[in-house]
Amino acid sequence: MLKSKQLNILNLVTVLFLVKFMSEGEKNTIKKEFKGEAKVGKVMKNFASISLKPEDLSSPVAFQMAISRLYESLMKVFESGGPESTYIAEVRITDDTGNQISIAIDLGNNIPPFSSEKVKADVQVTLYEE
Template sequence: MSERYVATLEGEARIRKLNIPIMRLDITPEDLNSPLSFQILMEKIMESVTKTLEEEPHPQYMAEVSIRDSLGMPVRFVVNLGDKVPYFSKDKVKVRLILEFYEEEDLER
């Protein structure tokens, strides 16, 4: 059995309510390699926007998380909290991110 390493990062998050459908789009570095691939990317974006606007809107609560990594660089990402109102008294809350590092074979035991 190998060792495990745990790192804890702390930051804050802002809770926001979105009343629009969430657009899902995958963009890869290859989408920016050439003018043709960029044109295809623009077409994917337009299709995704069109599909999103055709969907029935329903409220979703999102947390925009801001932390600093071990080198002090800012890291931001969004967590979908679902369609129920989060039970926080403020829209700005503290966040603790716990990362556990381990070898794959540890999962098999």
């Protein structure tokens, strides 16, 4: 089973890019499939709103304001009953221009049924007109 303290940075290997153009029975649809990897781990759900932005590090005053904002957010989390844990999968793929894309998928409160914290991931994007 997975252990929450084993969450590390993911090394991505992109394997396959598929493009499908559909018009039969579908209105001008383009489907693209990306293959990558995901890292499964445990996070505190209430901490999602607590984050630093690049502009928070632009000056000492901006940093001090960010620290105050983080402190207030942490206090609200603990006042509302404390942090709630959930399992997520951090999915990483590389797009067609070489940029790494990372998304998080909430897997719920129960331990996922995977034997390893590293799993394969398929991401499908469908473009269509309404």
